[in-house]
Amino acid sequence: MTSAEKEQVIKRDWEIYWADKERAGNAVYDFFAGIYRRLVVKKSLNHFVKKYFSRGMKVLHAGCGSGQVDVDISEFIDITALDISTNALSIYKRTNRGAGKIVQGTIFDLPFPDTTFDGLYNLGVLEHFSQDDIRKILLECKRVLKPGGRAILFWPPTFGFTVLVLDSAHFVLNKIFRMKINLHPAEITRLRSRQHAIDSLEEAGFEIVKCYFGPRDLFTQVVVVADKPRHHESE
Numbered sequence: 001m002t003s004a005e006k007e008q009v010i011k012r013d014w015e016i017y018w019a020d021k022e023r024a025g026n027a028v029y030d031f032f033a034g035i036y037r038r039l040v041v042k043k044s045l046n047h048f049v050k051k052y053f054s055r056g057m058k059v060l061h062a063g064c065g066s067g068q069v070d071v072d073i074s075e076f077i078d079i080t081a082l083d084i085s086t087n088a089l090s091i092y093k094r095t096n097r098g099a100g101k102i103v104q105g106t107i108f109d110l111p112f113p114d115t116t117f118d119g120l121y122n123l124g125v126l127e128h129f130s131q132d133d134i135r136k137i138l139l140e141c142k143r144v145l146k147p148g149g150r151a152i153l154f155w156p157p158t159f160g161f162t163v164l165v166l167d168s169a170h171f172v173l174n175k176i177f178r179m180k181i182n183l184h185p186a187e188i189t190r191l192r193s194r195q196h197a198i199d200s201l202e203e204a205g206f207e208i209v210k211c212y213f214g215p216r217d218l219f220t221q222v223v224v225v226a227d228k229p230r231h232h233e234s235e
Contacts (some may be wrong), residue, residue, distance in 0.1 A: 007106055010106070011085065014083075014085040014088065018087035018088040040218055041154075041217055047075055048225070050153060052150055052209070053118075053119050053150065054118075055077070057119050058077075059081065059121065060080050060119070065088050065091075065092070067081060067092035071095065079099065082102075082105050085104075086104055107125070108139060113144075119145070120150075120152075122154070123150040125190065127156050127189050128185055128186065128187060135200070139205070140181075141204075147231075149227070150209070151225070153225075154223055155197060156223050156224050157190065194222070198211065206227065206228060211223070212225075213222055
């Protein structure tokens with residue numbers, strides 16, 4: 001499969017996923033997931049953004065989805081929201097009326113010049129890709145960051161609380177009741193350890209600032225903060 005064909009498959013899958021959300025999708029799961037994003041994940045993102053970004057910074061949300069978590073920080077930083085799915089961006093526009101810029105594009109080939117942004121973040125994106133693809137994504141993220149620019153990545157681990165809950169739900173629904181339900185897209189590369197995060201970011205040329213896993217988001221995601229080096233380096 002060529003890169004272009006692979007991108008089309010990814011776009012098709014995410015368009016289908018977000019189209020289901022437009023139609024209310026799985027109402028029970030969406031209801032509780034929405035509460036969790038607003039009351040837990042958003043607060044955690046607010047904390048890390050305000051701690052590691054400065055007010056007014058030009059920041060890319062690379063893989064923004066519905067943007068429920070951006071509501072508060074859009075008043076603190078200048079957000080450019082990017083997603084491959086036009087359906088996701090449609091929801092984002094309704095959720096964040098008048099906030100920032102919205103761009104349709106792929107994280108494998110970000111449609112921005114080199115050194116465009118002061119910062120970059122995403123939540124629950126990397127786990128949907130292979131390790132080789134993650135390296136390509138991180139290299140592309142580094143390209144659009146200014147020297148000294150910072151990335152904040154929320155990456156769910158194999159041992160996370162919601163991973164255990166959702167895996168159990170999938171087992172009951174699909175193995176016992178044989179319902180063939182997927183509550184979320186496949187997570188093929190969950191974070192295996194702190195060292196896995198460090199190795200992945202350092203291989204792409206980032207310098208690790210912080211790795212956090214704890215009660216702030218109920219032990220759901222590892223938050224990795226990393227900087228693009230200020231000094232000149234060969235790619």
